[in-house]
Amino acid sequence: MTARTWAVALTGVNGHMVDVEADLSQQTPGFDLIGLADRALGEAVRRVHNACKNSGLDLPRRKLTVNLSPASLPKHGAAFDVAIAVAALGAGGALEPGSMARTVHLGELGLDGRLRPIAGVLPALHAAREAGFERVVVPVGNEAEARLVPGLDVHAAASLTHVALLHGAEIADPGETVPVLAAPVPQTAEQEPDLADVIGQDDAVAALVVAAAGGHHILLSGPPGAGKTMLARRLAGILPDLGEELALETASIRSLMGEPLTRLDRRPPFVAPHHSASIAAMIGGGSRSARPGAIARAHGGLLFLDEAAEAPRAVLDALRQPLESGSIEIHRSEFTTRFPARFQLVLATNPCPCGVFGVVGEECICPPASIRRYASRLSGPIRDRLDIEVRVARVSAAQVTAQERGTLSTARARGRVEEARDRAARRWDGTPWRLNAHVPGTWLRQGERRLPVEARAPLDRALQRGALTLRGYDRVLRLAWSVADLDGADVPGLAHVGRALYLKKGMTA
Secondary structure, three states: OEEEEEEEEEEOOEEEEEEEEEEEEOOOOEEEEEOOEOHHHHOHHHHHHHHHHHOOOOOOOOEEEEEEEOOOOOEOOOOOHHHHHHHHHHHOOOOOHHHHHOEEEOOEEOOOOEEEOOOOHHHHHHHHHHOOOOEEEEEHHHHHHHOOOOOOEEEEEOEHHHHHHHOOOOOOOOOOOOOOOOOOOOOOOOOOOOHHHOOOOHHHHHHHHHHHHHOOOEEEEOOOOOOHHHHHHHHHHOOOOOOHHHHHHHHHHHHHOOOOOOOOOOOOOEEOOOOOOOHHHHHEEOOOOOEEOHHHHOOOOEEEEOOHHHOOHHHHHOOHHHHHHOEEEEEOOOOEEEEEOOOEEEEEEOOOOOOOOOOOOOOOOOOHHHHHHHHOOOOHHHHHOOOEEEEOOOOOHHHHHHOOOOOOOHHHHHHHHHHHHHHHHHHOOOOOOOOHHHOOHHHHHOHHHOOOHHHHHHHHHHHHOOOOOHHHHHHHHHHHHHHHHHHOOOOOOHHHHHHHHHHHHOOOO
16 A cells, blocks of 8 residues: 655755655565655654654554655755654555645654654745645644745644544544744844934935935945944845745745744844855855855845955855845755845945055055055955945044934835835836846836936946946946935936946046
8 A cells, every 4th residue: 555645845945845655565574765865864764663653653564665756856854754654654544545645744753753843844835835735734833934824724733643633543542742842032122223323424324225225235435433334234224124925035044044933024134244254154055955144044135244355255256146146056966956145235344454544633554555455355346246335434523513313214214215116116017126226237228218318428438438337337327216216206317327426436427
């Protein structure tokens, strides 16, 4: 007799349905697991055997073979335990075949038969729903996360006994089972910093609003103590809430990292790795399974690199491909996976190794060659992919005493950003893009969105004399549309292009 049920194999955030089938044969009694399983999954045989015995469920005393199909798909982890146990019990006739075959099972088994929570439930159930399944079994510890996926009949089970009862097993007294719960996440009551706390940095604040309105990447350059980190953290606060689809994507990445999820967080993530982070920490990776790095965790939000010039050159260059494509691909000998990585990049750097080059009243002790070498750590290709470059100066004593708070609060700035993004979304309706920063340059240089000759004249001159590359030309066009959206203009004019050119290169029209 052959019994069958379903599980999900994850490759990054992509889930693949796995047909778990068990078969009995007239051979020497044993339990074989086949189907390209890793070591953790290969040990499922012993976990399933002890869990069934301690739950009062008898496995068939014949040759039992469990196959995970497709056999060519790599499978890893202990999330297949429950599906393997259900298929094995069903092969002996203890469970109802029809109920098993239409149910997806996820969960790790303890030796006592209890179901332990696992990572990656959200992307796994999303894949199950897309494949047409309606009923899933998950551990009690993953119930809140599983109910974030609409359209599924979720059964939260505390033990293998409860799963067997769901499929028609005859058990006299299942008894009470204390479920295994996920480790609680410490709740920090951190107050969101307000943009009104920033004083004396009006140009930088205006640049942040433009960056948030269009989703543009930004470089903050200035001496220590000028407020670069303070500005970057406040940029996250003026970004609008995430839509449902994007919020589910960011939550799926958090689920892969093993973070317990109880609700759908609509605020954009803010990821700030240390400048000594390795390439693997930035882009993610793994030998048998892929884990998301800082780039993927920042999807839908901000990736902030402080002291960017101190970061390894290879780490900065690894940002180039995801900045253009909005995704990161990880290639290994046994698998290839893709993580979404549509984020806003914020870089902060000092002007020189000592940090005071060009600062009034300070003496820079760095040799000219050292200053040039320090500036070159941010390569030309990386700078070319940044939409906005802002020079942040230290606040003077007069500016500190002139006013207590800034004139633009986070709430007011977020309102302006939301209005600008609504204008952009209506303009790009019917296209794959919603933010100006994502629109290809060909759409802005050609066709109906091409600017009048007099408006783009400064750009044409900058391109002709080599002050801009074609990629930089396109980025200034995107910036001009964002500036126009903030002003409520239908089409960017000469003033908007001039402002965009200043934000990009510090040049005037």
